[in-house]
Amino acid sequence: MDRRKVLLIVATLVAALGTALVFLYVRGADVRAEERFETVKVLRAVQSIEAGEAIEAAAQAGKLQLQSVPREQLLNGHDDIDLTLKYESDITRFEAAHDPLLS
16 A cells, blocks of 8 residues: 555544544533533423413423523523422323323
């Protein structure tokens, strides 16, 4: 083999190794972020909720989803009433009914 072919093979191997290392680093970013910050569960609207629509109806329709967020990202004046606990069973039942892994 001439020198160019050897350098090309080495460069390809180094690029593949670099790509694999970046992939592994990014894959663990969510885990590291959750470990670093205290998270709280909040209800997140995943579909548009019409004006005047009751929260019970939105939960039954699957328009709400539980999501973990860092406590520092809660908005000022957020409501401390734990709606998550009140509607968690409805949302969990909905997610369980529509999750192919739980079915």
